[in-house]
Amino acid sequence: MRASWVTALGLAGLLCAGGASGQEITIGVTMGTTGPGASLGINYKNAFQLMPNAIDGVPIKYVILEDGSDPTAAAKNARQLVAENHVDALMGAVSVPSTTQIALIAEETKTPLIALAPVALPPEKLGWVFIVPQPVPLMMGAVVDDLKSKSIKTVGYIGFSDSWGDLVLKALKQSADPAGIKIVDEERYARADTAVTGQIVKILIAKPDAVVVGGSGTGGALPQIALRDRGYKGPVYHNHGTINREFIKVGGAAVDGAIAPTGPLMVAEELPDSHPVKKVAVDFDQAYEKIFGAGSRNAFAGYSYDGFLLLKAAIPAALKAGKPGTPEFRQALRDALESGQAVVGVHGVYTQTKSDHIGLDGRAVVLAVVDGGAWRLLKK
């Protein structure tokens, strides 16, 4: 009995594999819509509902597997997608550790990977990896520029006690040191903390001109509420992980005036018409909010969508070089991805070349401010 089941499963597997090697492009995705990354993962996954099922008349199949925000499961999924589904490209994942794991597999199996979160690997190991999100230093650089323009000299920092808190602090220091801005206090907290009184009291003693929060999503609200409760009047800055409507819902009046860097899509309508990203971003926001409700736009769905746009721009050239499902196609897809073609996404203009697999510049970052219960473009 058991043997016949195994045979049946094996046959089914062969049939699936056979289907994939025809004239159809298969994109393998691993996502964490449960576990610690769930609040981001759900948004990442939503964007796949907006992606068309064909490019240039060639059907596209998305195989989306769940990894529970667990790097080991993400790696297992990536192996399965490559070995059993014979995918032409990988996409994922929702956290730095998970994405780093699948980047190693992409490199080993020579499968192009569109990384939807930053990857913690040196550039020489990223031959097959193309990164969508803005690097943290680019984002925090925009924050420091704003600090400079307001003649702020001292900053207090409070961030998550995890790798995100470290990344934001490191990027902040990288831009703040040359600008002569001093970080007078560094504090940490956890998303599940019920209070941050101790940390806030210590920051207030250091009397910084401004405070930078290294949290993400609604988790960024707690320090700002505590700061305002204790009567802190200075500006409070956040990072690009914080921007969503839930942050404002949770923070209420206390987060009014909060400033954060983000991709252009969050405030697309308010951008000047000359901004190169405006049209694509407005179209995306409208399509997304039609399905998921007004105000549901978010940076993470935008990363998934930009990943798709990168593939879409590269696929026509790759189709000329080989049939989907073959190593030649994957090689040609990689070459097309790093051909230096300018791709306009919802987060910025990507110009990915052999030496730069991110390819974003200042056009990929704007500053947003909470004004009257919504994120608005910060006018300089």
Add this chain to the structure above:
Amino acid sequence: MNLDIALWLSQDAITNGAVYALLAIALVLVYTVTRIIFVPQGEFISFAALSLASLQAGQVPGTVYLLIAGGILVVAADSVGLPRAVALQRLPGRLIRQMALPLAAGGIAWWSASRPDDLWLQIVATLAIVTPLGPMVYRLAFQPIAHASVLVLLIVAVAVHYVLTGMGLVFFGGEGLRSNPYSSLSFNVGVLNVTAQSLLIVFASVTLMAALWFVFERTLYGKALNATAINRTGAQLIGVSPSFSGQLSFALAAFIAAISGLLIAPTTTVYYDTGFLISLKGFVGATVGGMASYPLAVVGSLLVGFLEAGSSFWWSAFKDSLVFTLIVPVLLWRSLATPHSEGDERQ
């Protein structure tokens, strides 16, 4: 560091410690009566806080459906193993008994969702949703294995924790919620800015502890629980049903967790998985009392509160590590201070 800061931190420590103390008491209660380390307690905290926030947003929380589904499962579990005729004959009575509370809670929740400004109704609805989940969890997950070893019970408790966490994610989504403050009053006492909110937390904790003391010392049900905690077999011989004590202790624990959830809901952002970490701190407090003493559990929880407040001021990056490291010296001290007997595992 001066007196002002010490006062600020102490205020914070006492407010947090009061919540941990409530949870520690519930953990000790469940452990002494059923030998279960009540890992899923944290989920009841999250469920309560998030249900309240959902009701305030005018939505019927998903926990209502969990409650109704749980009621149906309990009826099914009670009917398994009976001859078909008997099962069918008892079915209507069982349905009425098991489903009355969930359906009533659902009704209150539905009514409350249409009145987003009625705070008392929201509190009643939240308590009515979360409290009956406790005995349901006991009936479905633990009653069939009530005589298993402590380790097996712990493993099942961890499994229940994961199931409930997953459901929390489905019901409330991955982002956190915060409910409206009960009162925005605050007044200055010297350098301290005391909020009505923090006074409410301390007041509610002390009242609940006093009420629990009264239940254990002065009521028949409380004494039955106490008897089971002291000697399971003996209690059974004098007519205390172990299943009943188990369900009652879970109901009390769920009620305490729900109250804690209601208390913290307006002070912090609660996520579907926040409760676990909070109840873990209650657990550290409870181990100070060896999972057996209520007063020591309260002392331990306040200790956790002070340690947390102090470390958040001096070494905020290591705050949680320090709080959870407290368990090592405590266990060392307990294992040296208390005589160890081999028969502890099975009473």
